[in-house]
Amino acid sequence: MDKPGAGLNQRMFAWAISRFSGRYEQFAGKYKERLFAGLSGTVLEIGPGTGINLRYFRGNDVRWIGVEPNLFMERYLRAEAARLGMTVDLRIGTADALPFDNESVDAVISTLVLCCVKDQGQSLREAIRVEAGRPIGISRACGGGAGNAATADAEFHHACLEAVGRWVPSESRNRRGIGARRVRVRRL
Numbered sequence: 001m002d003k004p005g006a007g008l009n010q011r012m013f014a015w016a017i018s019r020f021s022g023r024y025e026q027f028a029g030k031y032k033e034r035l036f037a038g039l040s041g042t043v044l045e046i047g048p049g050t051g052i053n054l055r056y057f058r059g060n061d062v063r064w065i066g067v068e069p070n071l072f073m074e075r076y077l078r079a080e081a082a083r084l085g086m087t088v089d090l091r092i093g094t095a096d097a098l099p100f101d102n103e104s105v106d107a108v109i110s111t112l113v114l115c116c117v118k119d120q121g122q123s124l125r126e127a128i129r130v131e132a133g134r135p136i137g138i139s140r141a142c143g144g145g146a147g148n149a150a151t152a153d154a155e156f157h158h159a160c161l162e163a164v165g166r167w168v169p170s171e172s173r174n175r176r177g178i179g180a181r182r183v184r185v186r187r188l
Helices: 008-020 022-036 073-084 120-130 149-164
Strands: 041-046 062-068 089-092 105-111 131-138 168-173 179-184
Touching: 008 073, 022 105, 041 120, 062 073, 073 089, 105 120, 120 131
Parallel strands: 041 062, 041 105, 062 089, 105 131
Antiparallel strands: 168 179
C-alpha cells in the first residue's frame, strides 16, 4: 500500500506542479471540460494535487471530495478553492485504500495519477468499488517496475484489464519503433 508523504521531494513536487501545470492544462482543458460535463452529486477526485480540476466543477451541483497523499499539495489546493469560491473536502490518503463505503460516491475522477501509484490494479479496483456512477480518468502509463515505457504500458493496461475486465487491444509503435500493446478501457 502507498502511504502519504511529507518529505522534501513531496514539497518540491507540490511547488513545481503549482507553477508549471498551466501548459498541460491548455492542452487538456478542452478534453476535461467534455469529460467532466454533467457530473453532479458527490465527486471523488483521486490525487487532486493543487486543485487544477476544481475549475470544471464551479457552478455545478457537485460535492467535491479529494484524496491526496502529498501533504504539501493542500495549501495550493485550498488557495485555488478559495479563488473559485468553492467548498472542498480534502482528505489525506492513497488511491489503493480509499476511505469510503462501497458505491458511496457518484463519480470518481483521476487525472495523471495512475502512473504514480505502486499498484495500479488495486487503485482501479478501489475506484470502481466506491463509485456508483461512472469512473473517469485521464492517465498516461509511465515509470513501470522495469523502468521502460513499453513495460510500463503493458503493466498499466494489464491493471486496467484486471480491474475492469473490458478492453480492446491494438498494436502500435512509438517514435523509436518499439512495439507496445495498447488497450483502451471502455466505460462501464
